[in-house]
Amino acid sequence: MTQLALVIDLNVCVGCHACVTNCKEWNTSGEAGPMVDRNPYGKDPNGTFFNRVQTFEVGEFPQTETVHFPKSCLHCEEPPCVPVCPTGASYKRKEDGIVLVDYDKCIGCKYCSWACPYGARELDADQRVMKKCTLCVDRIYDTTMTAEERRPACVRACPTSARLFGDIHDPDSEVSHAIREAGGYQLMPECGTYPANHYLPRRKVKLRIREDEIERADNPLKIDGQLPKPGKAEPTLDDVSSW
Amino acid sequence: MNPAYSVVFLTTLIGAGQGLFLALFTIESYAAFGLLPPQSSDFYALGGEISFALLSLGLFASFFHLGRPERAWRSATQWRTSWLSREVIALPAFMGVSFLYGVAHWTGVNPVLGELYSGMPVNITAVLGVAGSVLAFALFVCTAMIYACVRFIREWHSPLTVINYILLGGASGFSMAAALAAYMAPAVMPLLAGWALIITTLGLIGRGASLIRNARLKPKSTLQTAIGIKHQHIVQKSMGLMGGSFNTREFFHGQGAGRLRSLKWGFLLSVFVVPMGLLGVGLVSASGEVLVLACVVQYLGLLVERWFFLAQSYHPQNLYYQSVS
Ligand code: SF4
Ligand code: SF4
Numbered sequence: 001m002t003q004l005a006l007v008i009d010l011n012v013c014v015g016c017h018a019c020v021t022n023c024k025e026w027n028t029s030g031e032a033g034p035m036v037d038r039n040p041y042g043k044d045p046n047g048t049f050f051n052r053v054q055t056f057e058v059g060e061f062p063q064t065e066t067v068h069f070p071k072s073c074l075h076c077e078e079p080p081c082v083p084v085c086p087t088g089a090s091y092k093r094k095e096d097g098i099v100l101v102d103y104d105k106c107i108g109c110k111y112c113s114w115a116c117p118y119g120a121r122e123l124d125a126d127q128r129v130m131k132k133c134t135l136c137v138d139r140i141y142d143t144t145m146t147a148e149e150r151r152p153a154c155v156r157a158c159p160t161s162a163r164l165f166g167d168i169h170d171p172d173s174e175v176s177h178a179i180r181e182a183g184g185y186q187l188m189p190e191c192g193t194y195p196a197n198h199y200l201p202r203r204k205v206k207l208r209i210r211e212d213e214i215e216r217a218d219n220p221l222k223i224d225g226q227l228p229k230p231g232k233a234e235p236t237l238d239d240v241s242s243w
Numbered sequence: 244m245n246p247a248y249s250v251v252f253l254t255t256l257i258g259a260g261q262g263l264f265l266a267l268f269t270i271e272s273y274a275a276f277g278l279l280p281p282q283s284s285d286f287y288a289l290g291g292e293i294s295f296a297l298l299s300l301g302l303f304a305s306f307f308h309l310g311r312p313e314r315a316w317r318s319a320t321q322w323r324t325s326w327l328s329r330e331v332i333a334l335p336a337f338m339g340v341s342f343l344y345g346v347a348h349w350t351g352v353n354p355v356l357g358e359l360y361s362g363m364p365v366n367i368t369a370v371l372g373v374a375g376s377v378l379a380f381a382l383f384v385c386t387a388m389i390y391a392c393v394r395f396i397r398e399w400h401s402p403l404t405v406i407n408y409i410l411l412g413g414a415s416g417f418s419m420a421a422a423l424a425a426y427m428a429p430a431v432m433p434l435l436a437g438w439a440l441i442i443t444t445l446g447l448i449g450r451g452a453s454l455i456r457n458a459r460l461k462p463k464s465t466l467q468t469a470i471g472i473k474h475q476h477i478v479q480k481s482m483g484l485m486g487g488s489f490n491t492r493e494f495f496h497g498q499g500a501g502r503l504r505s506l507k508w509g510f511l512l513s514v515f516v517v518p519m520g521l522l523g524v525g526l527v528s529a530s531g532e533v534l535v536l537a538c539v540v541q542y543l544g545l546l547v548e549r550w551f552f553l554a555q556s557y558h559p560q561n562l563y564y565q566s567v568s
Contacts (some may be wrong), residue, residue: 049488057477058472071483082324084325084327088320105314106310107318113489114558122489170453173543187471215251
């Protein structure tokens with residue numbers, strides 16, 4: 001079974017909102033019609049987005065760290081938003097685990113948004129149906145695109161490669177490796193939703209270099225260039241040492 | 244959550260309609276077993292149609308909740324998994340039965356369909372009454388389970404939610420039946436007013452219990468689990484948007500703690516205490532006006548109660564929407 005997902009590296013994300021912008025651009029131009037934008041250049045800009053980047057400050061000054069936190073639908077493996085939907089508009093695809101909304105069936109009752117603990121669903125104020133991240137289902141299977149392009153718009157846009165995309169059920173995929181090796185975790189595990197998207201934690205990267213690692217141990221004059229060139233008759237290191 | 248008025252009206256109106264139907268059929272069954280004098284069928288007819296009218300108004304209100312009401316029929320398809328879908332089926336089914344029940348009494352077309360082994364005749368209204376009572380309870384359970392089944396909204400996720408929907412709907416319905424009986428079937432008014440008093444008292448206990456429970460709840464999800472960083476000190480600096488979004492509109496009621504507290508005491512008085520007093524006075528003085536007043540006050544109070552029920556629910560998504568920039 002395939003479960004496509006995003007893995008987001010919080011250690012790398014710089015909070016530039018490129019993924020937000022590219023997500024909106026791709027999805028507002030698609031077949032499903034535009035995603036609402038009210039006052040886009042006015043006082044209270046307001047609209048539907050699939051992806052948001054939030055910013056948190058962890059710790060107390062001066063020991064603080066700024067964490068940029070991209071959030072979109074996590075394509076949960078036990079999605080609480082799906083069984084509550086009265087119309088069947090919300091569903092989880094068997095073949096790749098993507099959770100989708102059928103905009104032609106949705107009646108806009110908002111019940112699914114109540115049932116999602118992450119606030120990942122947003123009602124489109126113009127179309128009056130529920131919208132959420134599709135994992136760019138209209139990109140990733142589009143064979144008219146190159147393999148490189150067949151990835152979600154947010155992943156393509158990220159300038160720091162903080163977003164990985166792949167099948168988390170395939171133990172050899174890039175995302176599975178990242179989750180295993182970099183301590184990938186899920187959001188709100190207490191809700192029992194088993195999100196497919198994972199996050200990689202902040203890491204402290206500290207490199208300790210000792211003196212003798214800078215100077216070559218077998219460099220007695222400490223200057224590489226002035227190493228005496230032994231004559232042909234001189235014993236080599238192998239000759240003097242008897243081991 | 245930010246309560247939707249359509250939901251407030253839907254749940255209170257159909258609750259009263261269901262309670263009223265149950266009250267009518269209680270009287271009819273008592274009468275059938277000879278425990279009460281038989282009542283004029285006008286009483287049942289009018290009561291049945293009032294119940295139908297309340298349910299219709301509730302159904303009408305529910306359409307305002309939908310973004311795409313023209314597709315509402317689709318919402319009956321997922322009854323296997325969704326309590327909302329089950330409600331969408333139970334409500335029209337119950338409406339149909341209450342309508343027929345009223346019509347059968349009004350037209351007097353009420354043939355005997357069979358006999359119990361004791362020789363007691365079973366009329367068509369008895370069959371409709373039993374079916375309607377089952378459907379009324381099913382509808383109560385469906386409506387309440389819509390809220391009770393959302394696991395992480397802990398204020399709702401409790402059997403008390405179901406109990407209270409039944410009790411509060413029952414209380415308002417029996418109060419209405421008592422007021423109606425004062426004019427159309429005075430002989431059964433004391434029984435109905437008495438039951439209304441008892442159910443209202445039980446409702447006070449049930450709702451009080453849920454208020455106490457809610458006051459002691461601690462949210463399971465925290466900012467730490469929400470973003471997965473284990474540090475005691477985390478503050479949101481930006482929610483990633485400035486002009487608000489669906490997330491900031493749908494899940495915050497926007498009222499201060501003081502306003503909530505006064506609404507809570509307001510509904511405790513107007514749903515329970517005042518109607519209990521008025522029902523008592525009405526019962527003793529057999530005054531129709533007092534009973535009508537009791538059920539009006541109680542219904543208005545229930546509007547506040549339902550608003551408060553919806554507002555007093557902490558949604559974990561709010562953890563992600565705390566600070567604008
Ligand atoms: S993140 Fe929310 S909307 Fe997405 S699958 Fe999970 S519960 Fe459903
Ligand atoms: S808003 Fe649409 S997708 Fe969500 S539960 Fe209602 S019908 Fe289903």
